[in-house]
Amino acid sequence: MVDPITWRRFQFRVLFLLVSALVIFGQLLPLNTGPASVQLLDPETGELIREGGSYLSLPGPDLLFCFTAAFLMRRPRWAPVLLIVVVHLLADILFLRPLGLWPAVSIVGYEFLRRQTNATAEIAVPFEVALVVGTFAAAVLVNGLLHLIFAVSHPAFGATILHILTTAIAYPFVIGVTHFILRVRRAAARELDSDGVIG
Amino acid sequence: MAIDRRGHDEYARPVRRVLIGVLVVFLLAIFGLWRIDNPRMERFRSNLVDKVVPSFDWALVPVTRVSRMFDDFQSYARIYEQNQELRRELQQMKSWREAAIQLEQENARLLDLNKVRLNAQLTFVTGVVLTDNGSPFRRSVLLNVGARDGIQDGWATMDGLGLVGRIAGVGDKTSRVILLTDTSSRVPVTIQPSGQKALLVGDNTLAPPVDIVENIEDVRPGDRVVTSGDGKVFPADVLVGQIALGADRRLRVKLAADYGRLEFLRVLRTPHSGVIGESGGLIAADEVVVEAEPAAEATDG
Numbered sequence: 265m266v267d268p269i270t271w272r273r274f275q276f277r278v279l280f281l282l283v284s285a286l287v288i289f290g291q292l293l294p295l296n297t298g299p300a301s302v303q304l305l306d307p308e309t310g311e312l313i314r315e316g317g318s319y320l321s322l323p324g325p326d327l328l329f330c331f332t333a334a335f336l337m338r339r340p341r342w343a344p345v346l347l348i349v350v351v352h353l354l355a356d357i358l359f360l361r362p363l364g365l366w367p368a369v370s371i372v373g374y375e376f377l378r379r380q381t382n383a384t385a386e387i388a389v390p391f392e393v394a395l396v397v398g399t400f401a402a403a404v405l406v407n408g409l410l411h412l413i414f415a416v417s418h419p420a421f422g423a424t425i426l427h428i429l430t431t432a433i434a435y436p437f438v439i440g441v442t443h444f445i446l447r448v449r450r451a452a453a454r455e456l457d458s459d460g461v462i463g
Numbered sequence: 464m465a466i467d468r469r470g471h472d473e474y475a476r477p478v479r480r481v482l483i484g485v486l487v488v489f490l491l492a493i494f495g496l497w498r499i500d501n502p503r504m505e506r507f508r509s510n511l512v513d514k515v516v517p518s519f520d521w522a523l524v525p526v527t528r529v530s531r532m533f534d535d536f537q538s539y540a541r542i543y544e545q546n547q548e549l550r551r552e553l554q555q556m557k558s559w560r561e562a563a564i565q566l567e568q569e570n571a572r573l574l575d576l577n578k579v580r581l582n583a584q585l586t587f588v589t590g591v592v593l594t595d596n597g598s599p600f601r602r603s604v605l606l607n608v609g610a611r612d613g614i615q616d617g618w619a620t621m622d623g624l625g626l627v628g629r630i631a632g633v634g635d636k637t638s639r640v641i642l643l644t645d646t647s648s649r650v651p652v653t654i655q656p657s658g659q660k661a662l663l664v665g666d667n668t669l670a671p672p673v674d675i676v677e678n679i680e681d682v683r684p685g686d687r688v689v690t691s692g693d694g695k696v697f698p699a700d701v702l703v704g705q706i707a708l709g710a711d712r713r714l715r716v717k718l719a720a721d722y723g724r725l726e727f728l729r730v731l732r733t734p735h736s737g738v739i740g741e742s743g744g745l746i747a748a749d750e751v752v753v754e755a756e757p758a759a760e761a762t763d764g
Contacts, residue, residue, distance in 0.1 A: 359601075363493050365491070
């Protein structure tokens, strides 16, 4: 008989994998192939025309990071390092990014976040958002710097900043989804398992 | 908080930290390998994509279809406006159609007089767009045709109207198209009617700029841009778009292909297109290589 805490932990790890797969899948859908709009001059009148304004030109939020962080901040045991690495490597392969760089950088960020969950008992949501977004920003900037050092083509600085901003806006919603829909919540004191560790 | 307060954790923590360090080094090693031996890793990537993505085909197609229907539904709100616009365009098109028919007849007569045989090697394979690439900064799509359909790296891809991109990465059942708008895309083009050669440089916007134009004075907004076929990777004379002036007064190309709706793409079979097999390889025309060798010897001596 598997003890209930281990069983539940396993279930939620599978849930984490499913959510990650869904996020990756959603981002792969060919919905937003239109690139950023651009302003052109009308050759006859000399006026500015916006070309392709109907497409969403903002770089979307990094939902994979958001969900991983939201899991980590609630139940660090439900998002183990190896699982995160596997998911991120798969995302790297499918998203045509340089292999292994973003996982390497983001793992350091995730481990930093994991330590924050150990340090304080209760983290208020605004503080959590600031913490996660700050970590994400640092990771993205380090990632961009490494791209520069290794001479891998990288998007412009402005786009990177926008990417951080959209992620910052998305994170509170991701917290809402993990809390209310996925029902991943912080453990209460009575939920500690036999080792005195959060299940 | 009652985590990690037992004795053995004093050892577990540093051990964990070392293991994470090892993991990070391992990931960086993968990155290094990718950087050094890029073609091999990219082949590995396209093989994996080839395995993973078609198995989601059943889900990808309906979801895409439904969300596009939703988009179309939204556009009903502007239907009157669009109708007016279409009417105006139709008027213009009618006169063009008349001109085109006359030209077609004339062309047929002239071809017949000359006994010209058109290049039969320029045929195409049509593929359906499976996925785009998820990352907000790269512009590429995945097609459901691959090596088993005879697709090769480097072939040009169009939608019905204009050039869309280039095949980069072929799996057995899938292949990836780097779009013209991707930041790593460079395509040699010719600007008609002046015949200026230029390079189309992707910059993540809908109208990529043209670079290295020989004589900027000869180029006007509205000029047609076609591929030049330089470098022998692309076929020549595939329509790319029209010259337009950007807000920064830079020459840009308004692409003829409809990038909002990439659904079916044609891959042009281009025989004898060069292939890069290993990192550091170049695709060069033969005469360039021949010229380069004596030059290298001369500098040695």
